[in-house]
Amino acid sequence: MPILIRLGVFFIWVLAAVSVERLLLLNVLASAQWNPSAGSILNTSSISPSPAVKGAQACTRLRDELGSEVVHLCGEGVYVEAIQNPNSLYNSFYRPACVVAPQEAVHVQKAMATIYEERAHYAVMSGGHTAMTGWNTVQDGVLIYFTNMNNVTYDAKTNRATIQPGVRWGDALQQLEPYGVAPMGGRLGNIGTGLLLGGGISYLAPENGWSTDAITEMDVVLVNGQQVTATANNQYSDLFRALKGGGNRFGIVTRFEVEPIRVGRSTDKNWYGGVILVSQSIILHERGLQSVLIASTPLSNKSSLISLQYPESSVEALIRATHTFIETNTDPRAAVLVILGYVMRNGRPIASHTVAYFYRGSNLPREVFGDFLDIPSDFQHLAPVSYQEAASIFGSGDYRESGERFSGTSFAGGPEKCLKAYKDFRRFALESTYLVNSTVLALTPIPRHQIQVARNRGGNALDPSLQPYISAHWHTVLLKGQEQIPPKVELGLQWLMRQNPPSAGAPLDMNESDATQNVYATYGNYEFLRRVYRKYDPTRFNVRYSQGPIGL
Template sequence: MRLSWLLGGLSVLSGASLSHANSPIEPSNFNVTSALEDLGVDVSSIPALKGFHGAKARSTDKACTAACSSLSYLFRSKVSAQDTIGYSSFTDSFWSVQQEEVQPHCVFRPTKNTDISTAVLLSRLTGCEFAARSGGHAAFTGSSSSPGGISIWFKDMDAVTLNEDQSVASIEPGNNWLSIYSALEPYGLATVGGRAASIGVGGFVLGGGISYHSNLYGWACDNVESFEIVSASGKILNVSETSYPDLYWALRGGGNNFGLVTKFNLYTIPAPKMYGGARTFTQNNFPQAIDAFINVANNASVDTHAQQYIAFFSINGTNIASAELTYTKNVADPQIFKEYRSIPAVSDVSSPKTLVEYVTYLEASNPFHLREVYWPITVQMNRKFSRWVVNTFYSMIPEVASIPGAQPVIIYQAVTEPILKKMSKFGGNALGLDGSKGPLQIMQISCWWLNESDDEAIYKFLNSFWDKVIAQAKKEGVYDEYIYMNYASMFQDPISGYGEANKDRLKSIAKKYDPRGVYQTLQPGYFKLDGAPVTRYF
């Protein structure tokens, strides 16, 4: 039996452009109930859908009651309702408190790709919004949990397998980088991946992916052999440079706008023991430390085994710079870090480490269960400007000194010439960066604090700081529009930072594979193609 009110999906989505109506992925006469039947789901047998009238009943509560009850009917133990242990284990395990506070209608833990196809189609059928969580390491509400909707938790999709010649690792989205590196370490292998244990594979790769190994191989998105994704029509697509090449390009930097990735097939790399750790300096040595940072970045082509970032913050009234210096071989004092080593340090915890040991060690610098914000900009590498920004940062810190638990940190990272050159691999990525721009510098604020009542004060402080910095950067001609998605705040629009041509191309690809805008409207969280998640209110 077919229910006429379900034909073609919800009317709320039918107004989207159908310029790609003849796409084999989703033709103009696409029928949601038929797609569910192809998955073995008989819509007419689901009790929660009897008497449900589609778009006419599209309130969040009614739509999501129908959707979650349907998922429970079909999958039973894979669905957790509110006030259950399974539900609280989801909400209590996010990195930031802003994400923990979100209350979805239900939590769905799929175990295979067709489970996800069913969930997406049920979302379309009912109009219930959804979000998907890999690691859950974003810092704002709704990034990977759906308020009042379906939160898809990939936790039980955690396989890591190697192909026959061990050149590609197939990684399901329930993994974080500790589980990935732990699985590959016995083979002497790794992938270009994250630098902290709990960061998930999903958002990390789709947003770019800065790695210890980036000067050698590029960012994570530039080291993907292929993706397995669930399209808006529920179809499973294997996406590579030769199969759906436009979508392959879009997924490498385009975020969650094109489908739910159920497998990341990443090229493997050798994983010998590394050497690294934090070397810490006091304020009288900040100019030398900034010089060392810039010189290492400018000389990255000389020795691509080096990776660095430097963080500036204040502890108990003492201003500190902490340089994380990583070498992808077990070499204690490589020539490229000599300038750093010549600066007197108050501490140095560098030591030989495996990747598993390294990401575990760095996890301590990413504490859970605090209110968090990330907020970056990008500039041309410039010694004088870098010093000015640090001085401006410290001059403004007293503005939030009285806020309980407030700990603002500014972190400098380099997008080096070797990294930029590798962005042209496999047809290039969507980020809008290339080697012609020379080395770039990501300046990122990371801040945590304790109380929701102080949210606006923190956001106003950071907005004021960046307004001042951006104005000066533009005055000096060093500002770059690029925004690194994985560090972006909810007030930023990374897609626009990729450039107008790339943004237009991404929107065209989204219409081709998702003509009714399912991943723009029913999955509204995180960074969409049409603007920042939240309009600044200060």
Template sequence: MRVASLLPLAATATAATAATSGCTTLQQSLSDEVFAPSTDVYKYEAQDFWSNTEIMSPGCVFRPQSAAQLGEGVKALVDANAQFAVRGGGHMGIRGSNNIDNGVLIVMSNLTTLVLSEDESIVSVGPGYRWADVYSYLESYGLAAAGGRLGPVGVPGLLLAGGVNFYGNQVGFGCDTVVNYEVVLANGTVVEANRNSHSDLFWALKGGSSNFGLVTRFDMETIESTKVWAGTYTVAGEYVEQFLKAAATYAANISDAKTHIVPAVVPEGNTTVGSVILFYDSATESYPEIFKPFTDIPAISSTLGFKTLSEFATETGALVTPHINDIFVAGTIKATDYTSLYNGIALINNTFFNQLPKLTAQIPSANISLIELDWQPIGHSWLTASESRGGNALGLDSNQIYLCYAEVVEWIGEAYDDIVDAWLQETTEMINNATKKAGLFDAFNYMGDAAGWQDIFGGYGEKNLERLRTVAKEYDPNGVLQKDGLMKGGFKVFN
């Protein structure tokens, strides 16, 4: 008999024991909120994820009804040395980021505060919501918020990652509009973090993810916005070079803060198309001058028109397919002028699409749902708006123009998971090497578009990373929420 052959069985037994310990512990005092695999609640919650990549097999589901109840549960799990994971909106398609095998899955589904302040300047939002819910609620008041650009995206994941949003050139990142967080700490206590109370925690939560506690309420500024002029504008492959130049032109001089764009190049059959999300925060004005480099190109399709934010978020949400497999990979270049920005865009675009035949040769076309390379300009208007609200942990310089991009592959069939992952790692390394050689590379990787194998906090800068670690040590001195701690998943400041 070989002793080594028993090690996997021993590891499995240990994990199962930990799961039993956590679930049994919660059953003792919170039995009404704990659900075993045989229950309908478990069967629903264990599958309520955007991507099949996230599906795992937790030992039980814990669905708290309040921050106090969540705190009681977290303390009990820590005392029992039991592993757990936490799911908010379930939109981060990284296996293990918001789910767990054998351990306790904490779901925020019933933490559903959604209320306006008396003067309607602040909306309080629980982590159980997706942005479509929030926009629908605010619509009847003629209001909006700096949240997700796709309706199905969850509230907590977006805001804790920073929060790229349609109104960014006016208000900064979504996290910059948060004025208060209700947070359950790793010891089970509940605190309010804002500029005047736990201000270090308040800063760290603006881009620092779940390294410090579990947020159970976000109080964020509202934005007056009855309707917007927005839609998706798509051009044929013959115009892709002109399309990319239009993206660089916009990024180099974002002269109208009411605008936002998401240009993307997408393979379609034997060609590629350029498709841009155009957003203008106006209920009366269409085709603003700043969009002319795009709209002067003949369109093969367009959904541009006046609509509410809620309607538009539903429209954009239909552009991605739920319940299949996906990987997003983030990257960034930075520059200060049109020529450098265009060179960077062209370099990344060419590298990505020159690599593409290696991927499509290994996966049947019927199994590929989407391949896309998209862009997000973040410049002076956006970053000074962030600074005016006190700043965040992301570490971006308002004197630079950042062009964040995302490589996106969505496919059907887990048999292709490793193929896609390997191709993206290779392609990303090639892109990074090329942009470094061109002097355009920046280490910032936007968390909301990142792959599990990417470094996030190193891109925030050494000073901010050290500050985040200091805050983590203060609020979670035993490292419950860190890599070797009890809470699994998410990007960690100690990695």
């Protein structure tokens, strides 16, 4: 009897086990999908590995395939350098699973193929200048860091420069100077080549278009690791145009071929203009009233520059002059950058309103700049400059020990919208005196001839209406070492964007906008970009596994 009982218990256990297995199998089958092309069942109920696991798996494979000279793990020298490289402090808090520092394009191909197969999160860093959190770094994923691909070459016969993605514009400017040419890069030397993918503005823009319009050829690694060469006239012409302002969504560029501009050597003073900070306006708060004290404090004796520092009372005139400039000026040799800013010192906002003027010629023609020059200012110094001096006047723009925030807008039509935006910005600045280090509203005139020359050169992703406008952005630098943006500052910046939306037909500048803004939707080529993205990334891998512009 005991034996029969034991046998009965055993059979019951076997039947129960079989039943459990059948139930589990039925559950799997119920949640599975039939893949007719593969003739098999795909299990969709299994728990996907975490991003950390996927990142670790990708890094293990890449380390084995590419070696320790290319793939760097936590604590190793290049890894530490990479996580400290972002210009915004907030992006230095991310910890990738590994850093891939490619030495040639094939390393990028292998890295992306592995990332794609492992479904790992990833990011790409060239100059590291973006203020958008997570755009140039990644947590627990693979960071592709272009520190070792930083060569610039020039072919005088074809007037073409080849620029690798790890180059910064200050270095490119210096390396091309002996040939008397300059790249259409940025207005700060520390900015990397990622600027080209977002459009890019230089002092050469009014005469030559956006920086991205100088590109003639690109080598591009697609999300699956395939590399293609895109030009305006080959089978990848749609990809070529999408990358000219479309950002990091369409692939990783491993080589830019660009047409530089003949500007002369650094000893050739064939430009007129420049800017230095020469005075400060301290705004005092007393019983709700604000008074302005102008304290002229020269900070430089650079004799080769024009510097105009404007008091608070001149801001409205500056904004009106800027709108008159874009509406009436037809001389493409003129460039203007208006910077309306506040620096906080011991709870006191110090107003610093400066305009940079540059002109390819021997003076500043009054018919072009007269409205600006007639506005009362605290100091001005006019003299010839080389283009290399003009392009370097604002230095590197390095804020590595502070967090940054960008947000953008645009103004077409009369000056009223811009005047309101400044009024709102001033309110934000005065309410943030103890919370930020500095904040500026920068205004870049986009004249009609800049838009036309961009179209003549084949067009770009932005494709604005043929109307002049002002591209504007707020740039806020937080307190040194401040690890989180204060809620009041965040709310204030969101309020500024809501109160001052971009004008129709006047696209936002992707390089200087907030991550929450749908920059693509402001582009004239928005629907074209969506089609191209679907073509080259049909599984939406980039959108799902890396951070960047929204809207595709």
